[in-house]
Amino acid sequence: AQSVTQLDSHVSVSEGTPVLLRCNYSSSYSPSLFWYVQHPNKGLQLLLKYTSAATLVKGINGFEAEFKKSETSFHLTKPSAHMSDAAEYFCVAPPISSGSARQLTFGSGTQLTVLP
Amino acid sequence: NAGVTQTPKFRVLKTGQSMTLLCAQDMNHEYMYWYRQDPGMGLRLIHYSVGEGTTAKGEVPDGYNVSRLKKQNFLLGLESAAPSQTSVYFCASSYSEAGYTFGSGTRLTVV
Numbered sequence: 555a556q557s558v559t560q561l562d563s564h565v566s567v568s569e570g571t572p573v574l575l576r577c578n579y580s581s582s583y584s585p586s587l588f589w590y591v592q593h594p595n596k597g598l599q600l601l602l603k604y605t606s607a608a609t610l611v612k613g614i615n616g617f618e619a620e621f622k623k624s625e626t627s628f629h630l631t632k633p634s635a636h637m638s639d640a641a642e643y644f645c646v647a648p649p650i651s652s653g654s655a656r657q658l659t660f661g662s663g664t665q666l667t668v669l670p
Numbered sequence: 671n672a673g674v675t676q677t678p679k680f681r682v683l684k685t686g687q688s689m690t691l692l693c694a695q696d697m698n699h700e701y702m703y704w705y706r707q708d709p710g711m712g713l714r715l716i717h718y719s720v721g722e723g724t725t726a727k728g729e730v731p732d733g734y735n736v737s738r739l740k741k742q743n744f745l746l747g748l749e750s751a752a753p754s755q756t757s758v759y760f761c762a763s764s765y766s767e768a769g770y771t772f773g774s775g776t777r778l779t780v781v
Binding site: 590 | 710760
């Protein structure tokens with residue numbers, strides 16, 4: 555079994571300051587992990603994905619995440635927040651490739667507010 | 671534009687009414703999914719399909735039915751709507767675990 559825990563339901567930062575959104579995972583094996591972003595009244599957009607090729611993953615819009623097996627973490631960061639980054643962010647694990655299960659495992663989401 | 675299209679975008683139903691949500695994708699993906707999103711709970715899988723003519727239950731299938739008669743379409747049906755089905759519904763399609771594309775959602779209110 556696997557699970558994904560987002561440690562903060564809400565994060566507020568000022569424009570131009572760093573962003574840190576925290577995600578811990580629990581899995582009996584080394585997983586793949588994604589970060590998705592959801593802007594208001596929109597679908598989910600893939601920001602970046604970790605698939606064991608490199609522990610530091612760069613995504614779109616200046617975001618990056620580092621997979622740390624020793625800490626079972628996959629935190630999302632951005633050096634300088636922009637107003638357009640205000641959205642909800644989901645840490646997601648893909649399905650375990652066994653049997654017919656095809657279910658993504660979603661964290662509960664982190665709402666990012668960017669203050670002017 | 672390639673992607674996943676959901677119709678309708680908004681709907682209000684009375685308790686006991688039925689409706690069908692349509693999802694269409696033009697990327698030739700084998701896998702399609704229906705999720706519901708509720709505050710503080712992320713997305714939960716209702717039903718999914720691994721190919722034309724196939725369907726399977728997800729985490730929260732009760733009260734819903736699905737059909738995949740054509741590869742590009744995945745329909746979600748509510749036979750007798752209940753207030754607990756008030757939610758935002760997302761369709762997604764994929765070719766692999768790393769390639770999910772989501773629709774923009776359907777906001778359903780059951781009164």
